[in-house]
Amino acid sequence: MSRILVLPGDGIGPEIVDEALRVLEAAQARFGLDIELDHGLVGGAACDAEGDPLPEGTLEKARAADAILFGSIGGPKWDKLERDKRPERGLLRLRSSLGLFANLRPAILFPQLAGASSLKPEVVSGLDILIVRELTGGIYFGQPRGIKEENGERVGFNTYVYTESEMKRIARVAFDLAMQRGKRVCSVDKANVLEVTELWKEVVTEEAKAYPEIELSHMYVDNAAMQLVRAPKQFDVIVTGNLFGDILSDEAAMLTGSIGMLPSASLDENRKGLYEPCHGSAPDIAGQGIANPLATIMSLAMLMRYSLQRGDVADAIEAAVEKVLDQGLRTADIHTEGSRKVSTGEMGAAVAEALANG
Numbered sequence: 001m002s003r004i005l006v007l008p009g010d011g012i013g014p015e016i017v018d019e020a021l022r023v024l025e026a027a028q029a030r031f032g033l034d035i036e037l038d039h040g041l042v043g044g045a046a047c048d049a050e051g052d053p054l055p056e057g058t059l060e061k062a063r064a065a066d067a068i069l070f071g072s073i074g075g076p077k078w079d080k081l082e083r084d085k086r087p088e089r090g091l092l093r094l095r096s097s098l099g100l101f102a103n104l105r106p107a108i109l110f111p112q113l114a115g116a117s118s119l120k121p122e123v124v125s126g127l128d129i130l131i132v133r134e135l136t137g138g139i140y141f142g143q144p145r146g147i148k149e150e151n152g153e154r155v156g157f158n159t160y161v162y163t164e165s166e167m168k169r170i171a172r173v174a175f176d177l178a179m180q181r182g183k184r185v186c187s188v189d190k191a192n193v194l195e196v197t198e199l200w201k202e203v204v205t206e207e208a209k210a211y212p213e214i215e216l217s218h219m220y221v222d223n224a225a226m227q228l229v230r231a232p233k234q235f236d237v238i239v240t241g242n243l244f245g246d247i248l249s250d251e252a253a254m255l256t257g258s259i260g261m262l263p264s265a266s267l268d269e270n271r272k273g274l275y276e277p278c279h280g281s282a283p284d285i286a287g288q289g290i291a292n293p294l295a296t297i298m299s300l301a302m303l304m305r306y307s308l309q310r311g312d313v314a315d316a317i318e319a320a321v322e323k324v325l326d327q328g329l330r331t332a333d334i335h336t337e338g339s340r341k342v343s344t345g346e347m348g349a350a351v352a353e354a355l356a357n358g
């Protein structure tokens with residue numbers, strides 16, 4: 001029996017998670033999966049109910065689970081809360097408390113969505129990039145941090161810090177994953193300016209010696225941001241720190257048609273994981289039934305693959321997504337002329353049906 005904790009969160013979170021659960025139900029029926037679901041509060045919803053974006057009860061449930069299916073957190077309603085009580089801090093604490101240091105963000109262009117990509121079809125067709133982002137260190141966690149008064153004005157400060165062991169373990173994850181695909185890793189840094197990434201580059205280069213088949217390259221993050229939209233197919237696996245990976249993956253999302261198409265897995269050393277779309281709570285479209293649930297549904301596929309070791313179920317979910325795209329179904333964010341615009345619920349139901357009929 002596998003235990004999955006469901007944390008819908010805020011904004012479009014509950015809407016897209018509902019659709020992933022619909023797909024999970026179809027997967028259970030088709031594959032006879034033995035899964036126990038638990039539910040919890042996180043983010044703004046938890047702030048409202050318990051005054052804490054990551055209540056102790058939710059963290060306990062998360063520790064007990066084999067995997068977590070997560071929606072999204074945050075929104076303007078909670079932006080003025082005391083800093084540690086804001087939804088985003090709850091998610092950071094959850095990632096850190098569970099040791100989910102390896103964030104895998106695959107940016108794949110489905111051929112059916114070539115017209116929805118921001119780039120010309122010839123530049124993106126066949127795109128299949130994996131961004132491996134370090135998730136529990138770097139400038140999102142470094143101390144000291146804060147906003148203070150100094151010399152009669154306010155000063156904001158954060159600390160960009162990585163230990164050698166943190167760099168080594170994320171490099172190994174990237175190399176191991178690259179061995180299963182194109183065997184090319186591009187490490188993204190800003191080593192020309194930031195000492196922490198100068199060391200990052202050195203450590204990644206040293207770790208690569210254990211992987212003689214891997215072709216390792218290095219790129220400064222500013223150039224990487226440009227190359228991603230100039231010639232994205234030059235990349236196979238990108239490995240980078242928390243901040244750069246956050247930004248580059250949102251950029252890569254647009255190559256696939258929409259941020260609503262980008263799933264993710266956040267894994268610990270033992271491949272216990274939290275699975276969530278790369279996007280946020282999209283307050284601008286929340287409650288309208290128009291959010292794209294496919295990133296969350298494909299995050300469920302990643303959950304099957306990495307935490308439940310059910311690659312067959314993952315493949316079937318991904319095939320069901322392809323099938324509905326073949327049928328021409330599109331939520332508003334990926335809609336192009338000639339396709340059929342559907343709601344969040346219609347998209348989820350279509351994927352569940354395609355999966356059931358396998």
Ligand SMILES: NC(=O)C1=CN([C@@H]2O[C@H](COP(=O)(O)OP(=O)(O)OC[C@H]3O[C@@H](n4cnc5c(N)ncnc54)[C@H](O)[C@@H]3O)[C@@H](O)[C@H]2O)C=CC1
Nearest residue numbers: 072073074075259260279280281282283284285291292333
């Ligand atoms: N992991 C998480 O839960 C994350 C939470 N956030 C939080 O989410 C809130 C909103 O942040 P934003 O910067 O606006 O980023 P966002 O990713 O929520 O939205 C950016 C844009 O993408 C669109 N979008 C996002 N997901 C979509 C989907 N599934 N289907 C269709 N369109 C979609 C939104 O409508 C918006 O126009 C903030 O409070 C932020 O801190 C942001 C990123 C990650």
Ligand SMILES: CC(C)CC(=O)C(=O)O
Nearest residue numbers: 088089091092246278279
């Ligand atoms: C804490 C989140 C708001 C960070 C984020 O944007 C992300 O993980 O993609």
Ligand SMILES: [Mg+2]
Nearest residue numbers: 246247250278
């Ligand atoms: Mg982000």
